[in-house]
Amino acid sequence: MLPINYFAGPEAYNSDFFNNTADASFAVSTPFLVLQGNITIPGTTINAGTVSFNNAVFNVFTHYINPSYTQPDINTYFTATPANFQQAWPNKLFPNAVFSQSVGSGGNGTFNGTLDCVGFGCRVIIAVGGDDPQNNAYSLLHAQVDTAAIHFAAPGIVPSALEIAIAFPVLLPGRWTYIAGSISVTAIQNYENQESQKLNQPNKTYTGQSKSGLSEAQTGDIVSFGYTAGHSNGHFMVLTAPPQAVLLDTVSDLEDIVKKVYRISVYDSTDFGGSLHFNDSRRNGNPDSCGIGYGELLLLADENDQPIGFVFGPDEAAHYVTGLSQQTDELVVAAITIARFQ
DSSP states (O other): OOOOOTTTSGGGGGTOOBSSHHHHHHHHHHHHHHHTTSSOOTTEEEETTEEEETTEEEEEEEEOOOOOSSTTGGGTTEEEOOGGGTTTSOSSEEESEEEEOSOSSSTTOEEEEEOOHHHHHHHHHHTBSOSOTTTOHHHHHHHHBOTTTOOOOOTTSOOOHHHHHHHGGGBOSSSEEEEEEEEOHHHHHHHHHHHHHHHTOOOOOOOOOOBOOGGGOOTTOEEEEEEEESSSSEEEEEESSOOEEEOGGGSSSOOTTOOEEEEEEEEEEEOSGGGOOBTOGGGSSOTTOOEEEEEEEEEEEOTTOOEEEEEOSTTOOOEEBTTSOOSOOSOEEEEEEEEEEO
16 A cells, blocks of 8 residues: 555645554554655655645654643543544544644644554554444444453543453454464453453453464554563564564573574554554654554464464563563563454
């Protein structure tokens, strides 16, 4: 897919639908990738947080922030739901990756991406398949999640990365397919029991299983990490290309269970510092070095081609699904899973 020149027709950023997650993730990321120098659009000029095209100057701003339904974040992470997405996202609070006519340092409006990884992920899959819930990727994901197995956010509410990661192995039949993953059933079941107690509900019964097939992942597949303890609850990414096998010695001090290492390239939204990936576009053209952009990670697989661990970026050590490593880790990684919409 060639990049859409949203600087020539910015209103389309808030209304375009796509046939697949690969095209949608590229399109949603495009204004920010241009600012960061990751891609180029003929006729555009980049300068100090702005992109110019045909004498029109646009502010382009992205920043990582976690969702909150209280002030002041309710006016930062969320925005009004664009008209074209109102059936697929039945909530007036929409993940804030939209074009606004409001004037910032760019006089012709602002492309804003102020959200976390799952806000970005929701924004991407909302834009796949049209506004009809019977054909929309976001709506169909909700319809396929087995709610007897897990708790999952209501339609129009941004789920957690953990909810996404543990949902993929318990998807009901439909257009979303679980491709590969490794999970800790014990960690997930303990989390679900705690959620049930909070809500004064009967316990769920988690039925997900690990699955081989990491090397079969494709462009546009969703890769999700789910944590039950640590500095976050996980991460959401969209593959920009199939995983690429690299030498085992790319990573030092691997656990013996690791038999394969893959490099993956993704679009996502990350925090700054250690949350940036290898070859990360956010290091360029963004004073906060965070938000929506491109990066590369390493996935670690066992002999069955299951993704059992990962290296998030140059400032991170390897992390493994809990129970598969002897190493002490602040993260309790309950799931590393991959799914596809088709």
